[in-house]
Amino acid sequence: MKGCVFDIQRFSIHDGPGIRTTVFLKGCPLNCKWCCNPESIDPSPELMFNPELCIGCGLCIEVCETGASSINGFNRSLCTGCGKCTDRCYAEAKYIKGRHMLPQEVLEEVIKDVSFYKRTNGGVTFSGGEPLLQIDFLEELLYLCQTKNLSTAIETCGYVPWKNFERIADLVEVFLFDIKSVDNIKHTEYTGVGCERIMENCERLAKIAKRIVIRVPVIPEFNNNLDDLSKIVRFAEKIGVKEVNFLPYHRLAEGKYSFMGLEYWNPGVNRLDDSSVKEIIDKIGTFIKLKVGG
Ligand code: SF4
């Protein structure tokens, strides 16, 4: 079966051990205010528009059957993502993010860098979006990777049915499991869903996974303080996870929001630097390994 992939990034060094290829699957059950992949949330291919490339020729308007297309962008609520305007946009100002691929086609891409994986203990990381939402496609991909002896990692937000984890746990070398907060009210306010199911899945996965690294996006206004980060570390200790990575907030995704006709969340700071996050985590007394960065 085909899955919807929105990017394949080669030579990634922040998505698990060694040099990796990261495959980004479309569709996410969360809607985090700070999301750095806003193009990942919708499960289907969707239109993007870069105004800097637009030459104002108007060809995209002629072919649009819904009236969504305009010279200055497009109306998201009218756009079906059919892609007709992108075929006419020679300036490549309009383009579709996301394409349906067969597992074999993805494998052909990731296999290209196998010599780098071998030299660095790297491999393939499936990210998103939430890769476990496309569980049939993901499972087939993981089996294919296994046939080629490729090491695999999964980046997950954890908000999927438990049975999806059960299906693939044996096929994955390392889970990079996002825990954003252990405060249900706060989690709901900033991500659109509560954290109870996520924590329960993480706890159950810790019993059967080969390795889990908890990853914490550190976000101003949300969890950038000793109390919130300590609670996450205590949770990791309780369930037996031995590594927690803290990822400081950045604004690299800001441009993508304008390409999608969306407004970027503004917490009133540019970015967090590593040292300010390290200052907080140095105050957390623990026996488990804490690190700033992925
Ligand atoms: S993708 Fe299709 S519906 Fe959307 S603006 Fe382009 S032509 Fe119109």
Ligand code: SF4
């Ligand atoms: S076809 Fe492309 S370059 Fe021409 S108006 Fe539309 S978006 Fe701009």
